Amino acid sequence: MLSKSHCWLYNKTIIRRKVCSRNSEMAFTTKILRANKDSIIFNKNDILPKITDPETEKSLRIAADELTTSTNVIGFPTETVYGLGGSALNDESVKSIYKAKNRPADNPLIVHVSSIDQLKRKILPKDYKIPEIYDNLIERFWPGPLTILLPIHEGSPISKIVTANQSTFAVRIPQHPIARALIALSDLPLAAPSANASTRPSPTLASHVYHDLQGKIPYIIDGGACDVGVESTVIDGLVDPPMLLRPGGVSVEDVRKTGGGLWENVVLAKKTAGKSEAVKTPGMKYKHYSPTAKVVLFINCGDGIAAINKYISENNIPESKTIALLKSRFFTDASAISRQINIEEDLGAIGLEISRNLFKLLRQVDEQGVDIIFVEGIDETDEGLAVMNRLSKAAFETINGK
Numbered sequence: 001m002l003s004k005s006h007c008w009l010y011n012k013t014i015i016r017r018k019v020c021s022r023n024s025e026m027a028f029t030t031k032i033l034r035a036n037k038d039s040i041i042f043n044k045n046d047i048l049p050k051i052t053d054p055e056t057e058k059s060l061r062i063a064a065d066e067l068t069t070s071t072n073v074i075g076f077p078t079e080t081v082y083g084l085g086g087s088a089l090n091d092e093s094v095k096s097i098y099k100a101k102n103r104p105a106d107n108p109l110i111v112h113v114s115s116i117d118q119l120k121r122k123i124l125p126k127d128y129k130i131p132e133i134y135d136n137l138i139e140r141f142w143p144g145p146l147t148i149l150l151p152i153h154e155g156s157p158i159s160k161i162v163t164a165n166q167s168t169f170a171v172r173i174p175q176h177p178i179a180r181a182l183i184a185l186s187d188l189p190l191a192a193p194s195a196n197a198s199t200r201p202s203p204t205l206a207s208h209v210y211h212d213l214q215g216k217i218p219y220i221i222d223g224g225a226c227d228v229g230v231e232s233t234v235i236d237g238l239v240d241p242p243m244l245l246r247p248g249g250v251s252v253e254d255v256r257k258t259g260g261g262l263w264e265n266v267v268l269a270k271k272t273a274g275k276s277e278a279v280k281t282p283g284m285k286y287k288h289y290s291p292t293a294k295v296v297l298f299i300n301c302g303d304g305i306a307a308i309n310k311y312i313s314e315n316n317i318p319e320s321k322t323i324a325l326l327k328s329r330f331f332t333d334a335s336a337i338s339r340q341i342n343i344e345e346d347l348g349a350i351g352l353e354i355s356r357n358l359f360k361l362l363r364q365v366d367e368q369g370v371d372i373i374f375v376e377g378i379d380e381t382d383e384g385l386a387v388m389n390r391l392s393k394a395a396f397e398t399i400n401g402k
């Protein structure tokens, strides 16, 4: 939930959004809508939610009305990260997303639906059958942090701006009750990238969205902290062998195990690509997840003492620079590593904890104004693959102790 100081800001910025003339950058007074996810009952195969808390219901109605009656976009929680949602069927709404985030136009968006029923009713051609290759994965991970690619059909209602003119679109059913309820109540498939300003770390709290997008969107639904903390896994089962385009909340081990058959040979897309290179998933060629401070990633560096001291001395980092350390399993305490480290935070010891804390702690130490963030890398198994994918993109430099 938001801190007191943020609440004060919200209260001060009053009730209804206001259009500030002549300043497109600050077109809104961003308002926070409170919602309690535990008051929403939305079982796996339900089409509509039951909502027991009146404030949550009111917040969801306001947000759903905004989405259906305007081309404005809304910040909302999903189980992975906060999303910035607008109708995937309306060019103007999708343009509002790209504009608020300042996102490059050739990086396509994920479409979020509330149920398979809605996907069929609103998007897919009549009698179309979702390719069998996805059956086991959909059964196990929807709703959840798994995004699949499907073909765009002739006459598809999805805005071409969502897909950046690709022949496929990416879709998932989020597990977060607030996200699913918002999509069901508006009955709109929502295009929703992470609700950060382009290049910044993804948001896992409503205050992160407020920090990046205040004045650019009318509403943010505050549903507390995101559970998973990294974005969904993006897979492409339309190619042979199938590909994992972005590691995320569902591990590649789980995709192999649960998907069965062809998924046992799933190919991992490479991590980065050059600016002019045609890539399978356009997101990979852009700067991502970057705090203002310089991130240095340490892998295979044991307790961290030798590697960090070597780095500080070889780079002549003066005492005047402030340094934060984000450690996880093997690094020792900052006080035993170097007196030059000013802030120390613990990412956690197990994968689930580390993914949940990653963006939050990168943002937190960045807001404390440090110059450099040293981060302890982890091994790339299970949740580690998604964590290291984000960290290697955030990092200015990687030091490998091997």
Ligand code: TXA
Pocket: 078, 080, 081, 082, 083, 084, 107, 108, 109, 110, 145, 147, 149, 163, 166, 168, 169, 170, 174, 192, 193, 194, 195, 230, 231, 232, 233, 234, 245, 246, 280, 281, 282, 283, 284
């Ligand atoms: O967890 C998530 O996926 C979050 C929450 C809000 O749901 N959303 C998210 O969206 O991370 P975004 O836009 O930040 O990332 C979408 C990723 C990008 O890497 C993009 O390149 C890829 O999905 N993508 C989308 N459509 C695609 C397509 N048709 N073909 C290949 N990659 C696609």
Ligand code: MG
Pocket: 193, 194, 202
């Ligand atoms: Mg993103």
